[in-house]
Amino acid sequence: MATAAELEPLATFREQAREWLMANFPKSLAHQDAGLSALEGPHDPTPDEAAWTSAMGEKGWGVPTWPRTYGGGGLSRAETRVLQDEMARIGASNPIGGMGVMMFGPTLLEYGTEEQKQEHIPAIARNQVRWCQGYSEPGAGSDLAALQMFAEDKGDHYLVNGQKTWTSGGQWADKCFALVRTDKTKKHEGISFLLIDMDSPGVEVKPIRLISGASPFCETFFSDVKVPKANLVGREGEGWTIGKRLLQHERSSLSGGGGSAGRLLAGKPLSQVAKDYRGTDSEGRVSDADLRMRLVRHEMDTRAFMLTLRRAALEAKSNSGPSAATSIMKNVGARVTQDRAELGIEIMGMNGLGWDGEGFTEAELAQTRTWLWGKAVSIYGGSSEIQNNIVAKRILGMLDHQ
Amino acid sequence: MAVLTEEQTMLRDMAREWADNESPVTAFRKLRNAAPAEGYDPAAWSEIGQMGWGGIVIPEEHGGSALGYLSLGMVVEQLGRNLAASPLASTGPAATAIALGENDAAKSEWLARIASGDVVATLAVDEGPIHGGPVTTAVVGDRITGTKAFVAEGDSATVFIVAATDGLYLVAGDEGVTRSPRRMADARSHAEVRFDDAPAVPLGGPDLTAKVVDRATALITAEMLGLAEQAFATTNDYLKTRVQFGQPLSTFQALQHRMARMLTELELMRSVVEGALEAIDSGRSDTDQAVSLAKAVAGDTLKLVSREMIQLHGGIGMTDEHDAGFYMKRAAVLEAMWGNAAFHRERFARLNGY
Ligand SMILES: Cc1cc2nc3c(=O)[nH]c(=O)nc-3n(C[C@H](O)[C@H](O)[C@H](O)COP(=O)(O)OP(=O)(O)OC[C@H]3O[C@@H](n4cnc5c(N)ncnc54)[C@H](O)[C@@H]3O)c2cc1C
Secondary structure, three states: OOOHHHHHHHHHHHHHHHHHHHHHOOHHHOOOOOOOHHHHOOOOOOHHHHHHHHHHHHHOOOOOOOOHHHOOOOOOHHHHHHHHHHHHHOOOOOOOOOHHHHHHHHHHHHHOOHHHHHHHHHHHHOOOOOEEEEOOEOOEOOOHHHOOOEEEEOOOEEEEEEEEEEEEOOOOOOEEEEEEEOOOOOOOOOEEEEEEEOOOOOEEEEEEOEOOOOOOEEEEEEEEEEEEHHHEEOOOOOHHHHHHHHHHHHHHHHHHHHHHHHOOEOOEOHHHHHHHHHOEOOOOOEOOHHHHHHHHHHHHHHHHHHHHHHHHHHHHHHOOOOOOHHHHHHHHHHHHHHHHHHHHHHHHHHHHHEEEOOOOOHHHHHHHHHHHHHOOOOOOOOOHHHHHHHHHHHHOOOOOOO | OOOOOHHHHHHHHHHHHHHHHHOOHHHHHHHHHHOOOOOOOHHHHHHHHHOOHHHOOOOHHHOOOOOOHHHHHHHHHHHHHOOOOOOHHHHHHHHHHHHHOOOHHHHHHHHHHHHOOOOOEEEEOOOOOOOOOOOOOEEEOOEEEEEEEEEEOOOOOOEEEEEEOOEEEEEEOOOOEEEEEOEEOOOOOEEEEEEEEEEOEEEEOHHHHHHHHHHHHHHHHHHHHHHHHHHHHHHHHHHHHOEEOOEEHHHOHHHHHHHHHHHHHHHHHHHHHHHHHHHHHOOOOOHHHHHHHHHHHHHHHHHHHHHHHHHHHHHHHHEOOOOHHHHHHHHHHHHHOOOOHHHHHHHHHHHOOO
16 A cells, blocks of 8 residues: 555646646547557547647656656556546546567667667657557467578678568568578577568568458568567577567457457447347336346456556566466456457347448448457457466466377 | 158258358358348349248148158258348248138238248337337227337338237238338348238237247247357357467366356257257247246357357458457347347246246
8 A cells, every 4th residue: 555655746746737637638539449440450630639749758748657768658557547537537548659669679678789779769769650569370370489581690780581470460561570580599598579561562462351351460471571689579490488578468468458358349338238129127227138138247257357557566566567467367358358359249130240231330330340459359459268377387287198 | 969860851951051152141241241131132032932941830731841840950050050141930930820710811921922922021029118018009990000110121121010909910911001221230121110000910819929939039049049149159269279378278277167158058958959949830839938947048148158259260250351240239129029038037937827
């Protein structure tokens, strides 16, 4: 528990945050859900959106806990929570995000050289550079260490050849953090962590369409791509360690995405949507008893998840960063997100399965796409099965069966 | 597998062969991409007509073979395996409505033409997105007025069997009929159909409505069975070929047990689906219960298998170029049609006095 002396500066910070938000947050953006843009690709920002992004970028509050030297907010965890509270109060959402913020930034802060941090972190903090993740290959999904893309040492640079797949946002990205093979004789120790400009000659992206109809990711081909040695993060052969660390950051931010579990559907709580579509009984309850109990189960599951996230955050005081427990969180986050989407379409009946055209509200059409897209949550960032393997081996100390 | 007559076995094998050769999933994909207004391939439908499948539940004196619902279900199941976009599951119950109905003129006018596949007939019952809501469509004199939601094959049907407050009516032709297509995730034909003083022929009272809706429900559980079987088989094959960690995925016990569980559920599903179809054919008095049992179990099982199909395929299952998404989308529509699992558990409870 915080003491009164600790709380005092927080109160001052709250005042300051409130004032700054008042002055900088465009009211037109209040309670605006980024909606599907995160899933379906970026859109041209409105003037208000651009202004908000630039204000948050200048202030460093898009990445509140990152050091000020690199354009972060330099806030403590407690201050960050206050900032989040204040933003939630006025319906402001953080306009700065993406893989740079969620995964690459924190990893580079830990493993990058001073030059690398200065080159990349401030640009991420200001949302000026879009990153994509070049991990998966056609033959290396869950078994990531089977990757084949090869970076050949050419003295002052590497010559990169190979293919990546499922590269989210590959077609919109400026840069790619990739796992490449620098040594073909060793599986894990032959992997290195390399930063590649997406506009380098020899990089080619081919968008892939998803079951939701959107094409937010790509097959990415690399032929004789020259990458300066300065773009190696960590040492040669250290890529597996760094790459796994990044995955932990990915998981913890994805499970934080369970925050989306508490999100409103069509601007309303799920139970209200159920009442609207399914009607109420004489006592004002959701009329379908079976659905009603499943809604309650889902709500309880979600709350248990949120409380666990909070407890884990408090317990991580030692600040040692994400641990294997992020695997548990990622799986629960995926579960509540997918249950919620399934309940959403069930509540809406045939209206929850519209594709396009007449006869459906925008919220209904969005629900269909959210449902379809959401099936990826338990696949990307390491599938639920792989997370369970991690839990069994690293937390429970169980053995491989081979 | 129910104990089949020789005739039924032949029919099932023929349907399976036709579906595999003439209507593979690639045919559905082509159709989805071309998005024809009627929502199905007229050439394939005409072959179905020539093979006599349109007449399986139609009495012999009206050009059908009167083989019954278990037989039709087996055909629909085989089509379902390959996602064949065919109006067969709609025309069957619509024909039954006419055959069991009290209007002889309607029987001689329509049944033979439905049996031969010349005419697409369908049911227009629900008025909202959720099955079982109030029906307000009413008949004044011999004219019917009301709006029906998500009518399967509503884009192309010539004959509508319409549920009104006092029973079923037949509406044929386009006088007073307005169709508005509804594009849904499964890329099949669904339309809102508005009847404005449309000429309507009475077929029977609310008892007939209930009987016919039960038949429609049982038939789509057969389609669901086909989908579930194929989603399962495709997944099983994939696990045997996809290599990760130096071995096929099918060597991982975590996945083996999930497949074993699904196979178990599929066995239960087959029993309840065949049980419902047999109950219809033998005219059992507890057919309504058998149908609710089938739809509830089918809904849960198909949901399990179709969602797992995506999960166990990993990234490739999320892509449009793979078939997994087609199965999941059609599954979700079938789960909602004619009442989902929750609806039928509740109905089952009511029928059993819980
Ligand atoms: C929408 C989306 C976005 C993505 N974005 C990116 C990206 O930006 N960058 C990137 O590099 N990758 C990305 N991925 C790829 C993602 O990380 C992989 O899809 C994932 O790791 C699974 O690999 P796979 O698809 O090859 O499936 P496989 O590894 O073939 O797995 C298939 C199934 O088998 C299971 N399985 C595999 N091994 C085991 C085991 N040992 N025990 C039990 N079960 C097992 C899996 O859990 C899965 O259910 C994305 C994927 C999706 C769907």
